[in-house]
Amino acid sequence: MTKSTPAKIIYMDHSATTPTHPDVVKEMLPYFTEHFGNPSSLYRIARESKFAVSKARKQVADVLGCTPDEIFFTAGGTESDNWAIKGTAFANKDRGNHIITTKIEHHAVLHTCEYLEKEGFEVTYLPVNEYGIVDPDVLIKSITDRTILISVMMANNEIGTIQPIKEIGEIAREKNIYFHTDAVQAIGNLEIDVHEMNIDMLSLSAHKFYGPKGTGALYIRKGINIGSFIHGGSQENGHRAGTENLPGIIGLGYAIERATQNISEHNEKISSMRDRLLDGIIETIPDVHLNGHPKQRLSNNINISVRGTDGEALLLMLDMKGVCVSTGSACSSGEESASHVLSAISVPPALARGSVRLTLGNENTKEDIDYVLDVLPPIVSRLRALSPVNNYSQ
Amino acid sequence: MTKSTPAKIIYMDHSATTPTHPDVVKEMLPYFTEHFGNPSSLYRIARESKFAVSKARKQVADVLGCTPDEIFFTAGGTESDNWAIKGTAFANKDRGNHIITTKIEHHAVLHTCEYLEKEGFEVTYLPVNEYGIVDPDVLIKSITDRTILISVMMANNEIGTIQPIKEIGEIAREKNIYFHTDAVQAIGNLEIDVHEMNIDMLSLSAHKFYGPKGTGALYIRKGINIGSFIHGGSQENGHRAGTENLPGIIGLGYAIERATQNISEHNEKISSMRDRLLDGIIETIPDVHLNGHPKQRLSNNINISVRGTDGEALLLMLDMKGVCVSTGSACSSGEESASHVLSAISVPPALARGSVRLTLGNENTKEDIDYVLDVLPPIVSRLRALSPVNNYSQ
Amino acid sequence: MFGFLLIMPKVRHYNNQKYRVNTDMYNETVMEHFSNPKNAGEMKDADAVGEMESPECGDTTKIYLKIENDIITDIKFQTLGCAAAIASTSMATDMVIGKTLTEAWELTNNEVVNALGGLPEKKIHCSLLAEDALHAAINQYRKKQGLKPW
Amino acid sequence: MFGFLLIMPKVRHYNNQKYRVNTDMYNETVMEHFSNPKNAGEMKDADAVGEMESPECGDTTKIYLKIENDIITDIKFQTLGCAAAIASTSMATDMVIGKTLTEAWELTNNEVVNALGGLPEKKIHCSLLAEDALHAAINQYRKKQGLKPW
Ligand SMILES: Cc1ncc(COP(=O)(O)O)c(C=O)c1O
Ligand SMILES: Cc1ncc(COP(=O)(O)O)c(C=O)c1O
DSSP, rough: OSSSSOOOEEEEETTTTTOOOOOHHHHHHHHHSSSOOOOOSSHHHHHHHHHHHHHHHHHHHHHHTTOGGGGGEESSSHHHHHHHHHHHHTTTTOOOOOOEEEOOOOOHHHHHHHHHHTTOOOOOOEEEEEOSSSOOHHHHHHHHHHHHEEEOBBBBBOOOBOHHHHHHHHHHHHHEEEEEEOOTTTTTSSSSOOTTOOOOOEEEEGGGGGOOOOEEEEEEEETTOOOOSOOSSHHHHHTTTTTHHHHHHHHHHHHHHTTTTTTHHHHHHHHHHHHHHHHHHHHHSSSEEEEEOSSBOOTTTEEEEEEOOOOOOOOHHHHHEEEBSSSSOOOGGTTOOOOHHHHHHHHOOOTTEEEEEEETTTTTTTHHHHHHHHHHHHHHHHHHHOOSOOSSOO | OOOOOOOOOEETTTTTTTOOOHHHHHTTTTTHTSSSOTTTTSSSSHHHHHHHHHHHHHHHHHHTTOOOGGGEEEHHHHHHHHHHHHHHHHTTTTTTOOOEEEESSOHHHHHHHHHHHHHHHHHEEOOTTTTSOOOHHHHHHOOOOEEEEEEOSSSTTOOOOOOHHHHHHHHHHHHHHHEEEEEETTTSSSSSOOOTTOOSSEEGGGTTSSSSSSSSEEEEOOOOOOOOOSSSSOHHHTTTTTOOOHHHHHHHHHHHHHHHHTHHHHHHHHHHHHHHHHHHHHHHHHEEEEOOOOSSSSEEEEEEETTTSOOHHHHHHHHHOOOOOOBSSSGGHHHHHHHHHHHHHHHHHHHHHEEEEOOOOTTHHHHHHHHHHHHHHHHHHHHHHHSSOOOOOO | OOOOTTTTTTEEEETTTTEEEEEEOOOHHHHHHHHHHHHOOOTOOOOOEEEEEEEEEOOOEEEEEEEEETEEEEEEEEEEEEEHHHHHHHHHHHHTOOOOOHHTOOHHHHHHHTTTTOOOOOGGGHHHHHHHHHHHHHHHHHTTTOOHHH | OHHHHHHHHEEEETTTTEEEEEESSHHHHHHHHHHTTTBBBOTTOOSEEEEEEEETOEEEEEEEEEEHHHHEEEEEEEEEOOOOHHHHHHHHHHHTTTBBBBHHOOOOOHHHHHHTTTTGGGGGGGGHHHHHHHHHHHHHHHHHHHHOOO
16 A cells, blocks of 8 residues: 555645646746846846736736836745735834734744844734634734734645735734735635725745746835845845855746636636535545634635544555645644634644645635545544544544 | 847856756755655655655765764755854854854855844954965964854855865864854865864754755754754754745755765866866956965856956856856845955055956856956956046056 | 665664664655555454554554464554554564564664664654553553563 | 837927927937938048037937038037937938028927937937037037037
8 A cells, every 4th residue: 555656646735736737837948048148237137037027927926916126036925925914014123113913824824923032022923813814903903103013824735815915914014013914725715905005015935936947036015025035146136145046036927917816716627626525525534623714714724623633644554545635734744733713713733743734726626525525534544543542522 | 238148048157146056956846746744744655755854864964974863954054154153152042152254254144243233142254365264273263252153154155265174173173162164165166074163053954955046954963952944844853944945955965965976086176177277267357366275266166356347347247158157155145345355455446346256167168268257357348448447567 | 766865774873772864755664654554454353453543643553462472473553643653663563573472572673673674763762652551452462461561 | 010009209398398209219210310320421522520529328429510500510420329319310400401500500409309200218328428419519619619518
């Protein structure tokens, strides 16, 4: 069983990363070998690079509803989060040292905030309700006159919960506090307008929407007081140094345009597959619990706890059947304890340990759903038979 | 003249960036679409990604003479420089607040040091001699008991001067001070052994040796007290967060192996072309001055000042003939004043303004050299005829 | 393609003992014991049962023994846990079957890990569960026999 | 392919004047004036000569005038400088030839930049050189004529 490779790989871990779409790769390719000029150089082949970067910048700006000079390319979602949070924290420390975020942010935000705590900042980690949703009233109450930044993610990477971003943005605007949102999981799934939503900074990452790994962007509203994070050359209008990842930026621009062309159609298609999968699982496997909000969640996300099993064991057995899923966030898979998101929504540890996340994507078909509904129940039965703890409802 | 495109592009700006070698692109390609798994995930296709990253890490380690767990992948030379310098500065500020670097570092080092000055650190910018070489005795004299870091580049990006790195490393080791070197321009041109050279940290960037843009690495000797620069997930052994730029890392690994296989052969071939080009220029054009050291320089580098001309005008006229060169560092081309490197080696401003850098690469041929020797002299004559200042020696 | 890495073990110091540590994920022996565990299941008529829960990750292992003349003649286990916990219990039970209780007691998780060809460093603690559950079962048996627990 | 960007001008406020600013590099008009400058060269028998060096970047421009009845009948220039300096002097000289000295005096670098279809923002200052050198030449001529400089 170990050595046999399944005939087909059914990838259901699109929140961890997506394959780069072949059309995106095709757009990128000429910029490796042919149009390879350094955008900072002055000769024509380099000016072509520069113009290609401008085009990508406009593609991103058009999706967010801002102007191209408010878009800065980075090496990914993590760098964008680091820059937004550290950049505004240090630049505005004369105004205050208090930052508000949530307990369910990605580690790129959480560990950055923990770092800032060591540097003398105070951070409030807002609780969320059982569905993983922040209560705007609790946010309002946590604001002090030392608060300089609110960072709340648009959609959670583990349980897919979508936050009331517009409402949070309004509160921040009213109180004159900067508002950053980690929209890494939202691009291609939610309609975004940074003005309507009162967003001052927004992080995104290409590899979550069929673009290349290692490229991201940070939207910074004009006039925001933010320092540089990476110092050096005058790239990105002097705000983010380092030779541009030219093919990556081209790929990001093309991928974001592709991924946002038909968001509602995409969501309809994906959520109907997702619902069939979830319903099927709940029908065939006893004592399975959905984590996160039943409706207010990303259209592609399933996060379930299967009592009496272990997430890693489920994952590895599914992998032997060619199905790729994750247990908790891909980033924290090196850790032993239950995911901080499941803890925050009060999933009991004994249940949380049997959690897996299935996140669908464009390549998934109805046949994939049938296949997973076929292979998952016997795997659960097998693991439960192996378990000495059989207190789940049959 | 403006609109006509020359038949062939002769690229002589390899210190700004190199084309990604087609073989490198070929190695990268499967990791966009096929082996696209997030290295942090646990299923097999992701483990393949992880192993591919391990292989690349070993390829880099083998070139530097260290172990793979001392190599950390970054988004480029600039991030590596930022991390090395800020990471050690902040982590060791209880030991001291003094940093020593040189006047001719890349902006990735200089602007990072300037930032640290604002944060309360003291920085000594060592002078260099007329050839751009640091005097180890001057370095020794500048060391205080508050000195925590010495950062001296291995080879300069503008004038190609090679520093006595081994000697500097010995001094740092003796005084128990961390030693970082920016080796971005050195990979593929100089033999490196971090142990023999007493290097504690070393920055490199793939796009300077026919690898992809937007990927670099930082060597950090085991035991160095350095903080994280980018916080978040537990990638890179918990030291550099962010989903790995998988194709980029694969490309970097393959490119560094390729670029360092025959360094001496490469240098012989390139320097003989370079010498022919330089000799030809000096023979046919009066009042041309070589910047940097005549021998102790990168084998591919020519940096000349052509009195009575303007660097940008030379560059643009060469570009019309299909020849790509730069004036000063590609990164600082947005600036008006003479390059900080040429100032540091005391090139008079009137001479410095007429400076161009030609940096050869593997694709250049003897015919390219002949072509440049053909087109450059009439361009210089034309610009000099246009100039009201004709005080150069005919 | 990169299979060589999967099974590349290193010897390291851990809790003052030498373990083979796999730098990356599970090797093929571990995966084989995880997907086809030996001696898995319940035993209704066991002579002794030991159960242990890991405080670190909540993994739970239960070991059932059939004992004749101080010799383990049959053994079964149940585990709720990760692949490392399952595989190391499978391997441990296989290693003590047919052994005397004294011999079985002396089996260390160290030996189990090495028999598996190594485990990832952060999974080493999962292998303690089998040793502990086995000890619990043996002591239960000793108590039943009116002997002092070891 | 991206030529449209090359010539995309924006009107911006600069030193209290409206200029067309190119967001990126030089447009084709600028490149044409740079590579084939009008009125380039020395004039041995000029009626007036003005020379100006930019303190900001060391660009130097020299303008030679031939003047008849207060009208510029011929003009030449020499420039040591970047493409912007050369192109704007070329354009400026072309704009004042045939004009009266009063008209020529009133030409601003603003008009020159706009006639060029814009310059990159950081290159705007290079266009001041032509205006200044022309003023210097005209004033030299006025002084020679015993008039007060403007
Ligand atoms: C919500 C969220 N934020 C940030 C990140 C980090 O982005 P990246 O992997 O591009 O560094 C991720 C993905 O890992 C994510 O899901
Ligand atoms: C000496 C040196 N250091 C650092 C850098 C920055 O590297 P990167 O462009 O990869 O950020 C460069 C190149 O621009 C360089 O030449």
